[in-house]
Amino acid sequence: MADTVTRSGTTSPGLLASLDPLLREWLPRQRWFAGKGRPVTGFSQVAATELLPAGARIGLYHLLLRAHQPQSPGDCYQLLIGVREALPPRLAPALIGHVTSGPLAGRTVYDALYDTRPAELLLEALRTGARIGALRCERDPEQRIRSGLVPRLMTAEQSNSSLVYGDTFILKLLRRVVPGVNPDLELPLALAREHCPRVPAPTAWMHADVDGDAYVVGVLQPFVQGAADGWELALRELAKGEDFAAEARALGRATAEVHRTLARALPTATLGRAQIQPLVDGMVVRLDAAAQAVPALRPYAPALRTAFTALADLAAEGHTWTAQRVHGDLHLGQCLRAPTGEWSLIDFEGEPARPLAERRMPQPAVRDVAGMLRSFDYAARSADPPAPGWAHTCRAAYCSGYAEVSGADPRTDPVLLRALETDKAVYEVVYEARHRPDWLPVPLSAIHRLAAADLP
Ligand SMILES: Nc1ncnc2c1ncn2[C@@H]1O[C@H](COP(=O)(O)OP(=O)(O)O)[C@@H](O)[C@H]1O
Ligand SMILES: [Mg+2]
Structure with missing residues (x-):
């Protein structure tokens, strides 16, 4: 080059x-x-x-x-x-x-990104739809971007970097980039087209064009002022000994609204035996690798494997599932509550470690539900003292809220839910063993429960 x-x-x-x-x-x-x-x-x-x-x-x-x-x-x-x-x-x-x-x-x-002038220049490029060198900016003609908004770099621990402009917009600059359609822009744009109020609508975005490939490098969206993220809120309520059921139920409703809109806006698929078997195979492979890496997981491996084979068995009996585009990395930290009490979902990038093509594939929507259920558990177990009952109440309220909007309670498909939650918990075990050994008991407690098939 x-x-x-x-x-x-x-x-x-x-x-x-x-x-x-x-x-x-x-x-x-x-x-x-x-x-x-x-x-x-x-x-x-x-x-x-x-x-x-x-x-x-x-x-x-x-x-x-x-x-x-x-x-x-x-x-x-x-x-x-x-x-x-x-x-x-x-x-x-x-x-x-x-x-x-x-x-x-x-x-x-x-x-x-720490410096005012460069940050201002980025907003100006987005505002004017500039093309500079490899960079190409586009914007939603319906949204106005005022000039002169004062930038600040967000200091939160992030996988990308975000600039906030005058508490009006937030520009997420993707750090690890791949060519092709990025779900972090694709899904919010699709949701905005359908007027889904649960996701901030992209205001402007920036591509880098390289030899015929386009990389999404930045997305500007309205900043939800005074918002708290779900993780922060959950920990705060836990510390006060307060229950979080009403919020969990609202989150379930918000998730179902987003799912319903995504199913309408983007392709769906039916998963039968031919599609489920490779999914199950992937789960088994990940479990085996995890058990190899983390000895504490080994005693549970045979029971956990039944969570996956039960799904394959259902598929073999002719059961089918609907797949659609999903968030892909849903947890409490990806949910923002505005001071009005309204929830938004953010960060549709999916799991950045997975290939783009895989992240963009239709999947059972319950995958996101499983992610949120794990997140309630994480919050409860990071409290002092741990509050498993709190998590149980949140999980039930979340599923009820989800069912109110979607018409389908995720708990009515326990085999799928258990398989997806198990897959997630196995991933968490490996992650914690590698990065935060002190946290290992959190996913292991879920592994214990999932191995005993004690649902939800
Ligand atoms: N529209 C928004 N309004 C207010 N805060 C936001 C908005 N979008 C993101 N944030 C804040 O920025 C953080 C990181 O955003 P996110 O899209 O999750 O980036 P990352 O990919 O780095 O995790 C969020 O946890 C949230 O605190
Ligand atoms: Mg995030």
Whole structure:
């Protein structure tokens, strides 16, 4: 690929070479870096656009870089690199490093999302539907974007990075990007077309075009002011010893509204034996790998396997299920409650670790339900003291709320629900064993329950 900086037409062949040693250190330390634990051995440029000339007081590059790592083809990351003589103290957390060679020698480079001017420039590009170098902005003509909104970078732990503009809009910049239709834009757009009020409607979005491939790199949407996320709220109520059933029921209703609209807006499918068997096979493979990795799971493996084979057996008897587009990574942290009490669902990216094609496949809607049920359990077990009864009440209320809107209570399909919840809990066991061993008892308590087939 040409090592070109596209806006000004100038080429800067040494740009990547001069950033390389700094990025090797900096990138693996970022919360959103997916390749933790393996070194970055180099970069290749997928796209580069000069947004502000490097010679100016503030320079700005938009980069898509593939980070090479041993045993992996390398993920592609979106970076906005600011260039200054020196950083003012307020930008200290943004520092990437001081460049020693190449075209930027002697200058300081930093994560430009922390800086006002670059953040303003992104909003301006979205507002005006700009095309700059590889970047192409589009917007919903129905929504107005005021100019001059003051940006701030969200500091929450995230898998991507978000800028909030004047408490009016939030711009999510995707960090790990892949070419193709991104469900994080696709699904909210589809829901907005159907006037579904449970999801903030995309206001504008940005693609990077590279050799005929389009990468979604940013989505701007209305900021839900004064919102609290479901996880925060649940923990707060737990700490007060309050029940959360009314909220759980409202969340069930919101989930069903979103599902109903997605089923109307996008393709659905029928899953019979031929489709269920590979799903079940996948679940069994993941269980076997998990049991291999986490000894504490082993005693439960045979019983858990029956959760999966029971689903295959039903399919073999001729039972079928409807599949549709789903959220794909639904949990309390992906739900926002506005001060009006209305819930919104956000973050339709799905599980970023899974391939895009898989994330966009129609699936049983109960998969999202299983995710939320696990989330209530997580909240309850992270309380001090743990409150399993609280989770039980929330789970029941959530399913009831879901049934009120959809007409189908997820608990009436216990085999599917148990299989999906088990698959999720197995994933959690592996995750916690690897990243947060202190949390391992949380999914293990669910494993204990699921192995005994004690539902819901
Ligand atoms: N429309 C919105 N209004 C208010 N806050 C939002 C909105 N969208 C996202 N957020 C906040 O930003 C956080 C991260 O957003 P999310 O889309 O989940 O990104 P990530 O992919 O990084 O998890 C959310 O947990 C929420 O706190
Ligand atoms: Mg999220």
